[in-house]
Amino acid sequence: MPNILIVDDEAIFRRGLRKIIESSSGSWQVAGEAKDGYEALEMVESIKPDVLLTDIRMPRMDGLQLIQIAKERFPKLLVIVLSGFDEFTYLQQSLRHGVRDYLMKPVEREELFKTLDKLETELAAPQPAIELYAAETADARIIRQHVSEHLVAGLLKGHVNETDLALLARIGVTFREPHFACMIIKLDKDLLDKERYEKADPSLFQLYIQQIVQELLDQRAKGFSFILSETEVVALVNLAGQPETADPLFELSETIRRRMISLSRLTVTIGIGRTVAGIKEVPQSFQEAKIAQLHRLIVGGDRVISYARIKQDGEELAWSSSPELRIDLIESAIQEGKPESTKQYAASFITCLCSQAKSPEVIHQQICKLLIHGYEEAEKLELTHSWLGERSIQAVLLEICSLNSRTELIDCCSSYLGKLAECIARGQRNSDRDPIDKVIRYVNQHYQEPLSLTQVAEQVYLNPAYLSTLFKQRTGTSLVEYWTDLRVTEAKKRLVSSNEKVTIIAESTGFGNIRHFNRVFKSVTGLAPIDYREQARSVKV
Incomplete structure (x- = not known):
C-alpha cells in the first residue's frame, strides 16, 4: 500500500488533503503530516514515505529547500508540489529538482486523484537499482549552506530547538562541546579607501571576511561562521569549557584581525560576547557581542572589543x-x-x-x-x-x-x-498583574537591602512558600539564588572599578556581614573577594 506525507504550514489544508486522499478509489495511506520543512525531514527519515506532497511557501524552511535535501538523501522519493502562488519560477525550480507534478491551491479533487493514480502505477512498476545517496551537486552544497546559515541565525535569536540541532548535525554542522561564544566581525568601512570600496561589490568584502574567519575557526577552534547582514559576519564558537586564565577567543579574534590586514589591507572590528554554558544561552552571548561592537564608536575601529573585559574594567x-x-x-x-x-x-x-x-x-x-x-x-x-x-x-x-x-x-x-x-x-x-514580574522588579530595585522571602511575598500578597515554588517554576532558579546573583554581580563590578574596602562593598550590596559575603562570593566565583580583585586587575586589556 503506497503512502504519502503531507507538508503544509496551515492545519486546515493538511486536514482537507488527508480527507481527499483517504476518499480516493486508490489504496493510498496518509503516513503523516508536517507543518514545515524541518519537521518533514524528520518524518521522511523515520517513516520513509513513497510520496511527498509539499507546499512551497512555508516558514523556517520552504518547500524547495525541503525537496533539495530530501531528494539528495532519498533519490527514489516522489514529490508533488503544492502552491497558491502561480509563478513560473517556482514551477521551473521544482521541476529541476525532479518533482513529478505541480498542483495549484485550492486543490481540485479530480486533479489530485489523477496525479495519485499516475504515481501509484509508477510505484507498482519494477524499479531499477539506484544508489540511496547520490553524489552531492553544487546546487545541493549551496542549499546545505543556506539551511545551515538559516538555522544558526535562528539559534542566535533563541528560535532553535533540539530537533533543529539534530538537523544541523545531519547536514554537517555539529556542536559537541558544552560552551559557546559569539563573535561579530565588521569591516571598518570608514577606514577603507573610498574608491576601493565603491569599485567592488560590497558583498564580496563580507564573503572574503567570512572565508578568512571560517578558515581560522577550522584551524584553531570549532565553530560556524556566516554572513548575517550586509555589514556583519557572525561566528558561533563551540568551546570545551570556560577559559581559566588566557582568553583563547580574544587571541583568535586578534589573529583574525591581523590576518585581514596582512592578506588584504582590510581592517575589521570584532565584538566578542562572553562564553556561556549550553545552547539556550547563545542569544545572551550574541547580544553581548552586539553591545561590544557598539563601543567601536567610543574606542575606535581596527581592534577586538570584549564584552567581558568592558564589564571587568568597570568602564x-x-x-x-x-x-x-x-x-x-x-x-x-x-x-x-x-x-x-x-x-x-x-x-x-x-x-x-x-x-x-x-x-x-x-x-x-x-x-x-x-x-x-x-x-x-x-x-x-x-x-x-x-x-x-x-x-x-x-x-x-x-x-x-x-x-x-x-x-x-x-x-x-x-x-x-x-x-x-x-x-x-x-x-x-x-x-503589574503578573506577580513574578513584580517580584523581579522589586528585587532588582532593593537587592542592596536586607531581604527575606516573607518580605518579598508581602509585596504581591502571596504565601512565601507558594511564591518560592512559583518563582522557581517560572525562572528556573530560586528567589534567594536570584537576588544573591544580583548582589555578587554588583560586588564584582565594585571590586574591580573602585578601591572601596571589602567590608563596605559587602554591606552596601546587601550582605549581612563580611564572613557571609566572603563565603557566598567564593562559592559563586571560586575566589575570595581580594583575590578576585587582584586577578581581575592583573589581566592586561
Whole structure:
C-alpha cells in the first residue's frame, strides 16, 4: 500500500488533503503530516514515505529547500508540489529538482486523484537499482549552506530547538562541546579607501571576511561562521569549557584581525560576547557581542572589543568617581520608570560633564556609554522598538557625536533617556498583574537591602512558600539564588572599578556581614573577594 506525507504550514489544508486522499478509489495511506520543512525531514527519515506532497511557501524552511535535501538523501522519493502562488519560477525550480507534478491551491479533487493514480502505477512498476545517496551537486552544497546559515541565525535569536540541532548535525554542522561564544566581525568601512570600496561589490568584502574567519575557526577552534547582514559576519564558537586564565577567543579574534590586514589591507572590528554554558544561552552571548561592537564608536575601529573585559574594567562606571557625576541616579530613575527625574538627572550629569571634561571627544564618549547602557537595559526588557522605533542605536550614537552644543546634547540625551524611562513605566503598568514580574522588579530595585522571602511575598500578597515554588517554576532558579546573583554581580563590578574596602562593598550590596559575603562570593566565583580583585586587575586589556 503506497503512502504519502503531507507538508503544509496551515492545519486546515493538511486536514482537507488527508480527507481527499483517504476518499480516493486508490489504496493510498496518509503516513503523516508536517507543518514545515524541518519537521518533514524528520518524518521522511523515520517513516520513509513513497510520496511527498509539499507546499512551497512555508516558514523556517520552504518547500524547495525541503525537496533539495530530501531528494539528495532519498533519490527514489516522489514529490508533488503544492502552491497558491502561480509563478513560473517556482514551477521551473521544482521541476529541476525532479518533482513529478505541480498542483495549484485550492486543490481540485479530480486533479489530485489523477496525479495519485499516475504515481501509484509508477510505484507498482519494477524499479531499477539506484544508489540511496547520490553524489552531492553544487546546487545541493549551496542549499546545505543556506539551511545551515538559516538555522544558526535562528539559534542566535533563541528560535532553535533540539530537533533543529539534530538537523544541523545531519547536514554537517555539529556542536559537541558544552560552551559557546559569539563573535561579530565588521569591516571598518570608514577606514577603507573610498574608491576601493565603491569599485567592488560590497558583498564580496563580507564573503572574503567570512572565508578568512571560517578558515581560522577550522584551524584553531570549532565553530560556524556566516554572513548575517550586509555589514556583519557572525561566528558561533563551540568551546570545551570556560577559559581559566588566557582568553583563547580574544587571541583568535586578534589573529583574525591581523590576518585581514596582512592578506588584504582590510581592517575589521570584532565584538566578542562572553562564553556561556549550553545552547539556550547563545542569544545572551550574541547580544553581548552586539553591545561590544557598539563601543567601536567610543574606542575606535581596527581592534577586538570584549564584552567581558568592558564589564571587568568597570568602564561604565569610570566617569562616576566625581561626586557631581551621579550616574547611579540616572540609572535608578530609568529602572523605576520616572521620566521627569531621568531628564533632570541627565541634564545635571551632562552639565557637570561638560564643565569637567578635557575635550569634546571625552564628552561624546561618556554620553555614548550612558546610552549604550540604556540600550542594554531596553534589550533585556524587550523594549528597544518601543523606545527607538525604527531607528537603530547606532544612528542615535552617531547623532550624539554630531552635536557640539551643550544645550543640544542635554535636550537630545534627556529626551532619549526620558522616553526609555517612560517605556519602562508603561511596561511596569502592563505587568503589574503578573506577580513574578513584580517580584523581579522589586528585587532588582532593593537587592542592596536586607531581604527575606516573607518580605518579598508581602509585596504581591502571596504565601512565601507558594511564591518560592512559583518563582522557581517560572525562572528556573530560586528567589534567594536570584537576588544573591544580583548582589555578587554588583560586588564584582565594585571590586574591580573602585578601591572601596571589602567590608563596605559587602554591606552596601546587601550582605549581612563580611564572613557571609566572603563565603557566598567564593562559592559563586571560586575566589575570595581580594583575590578576585587582584586577578581581575592583573589581566592586561
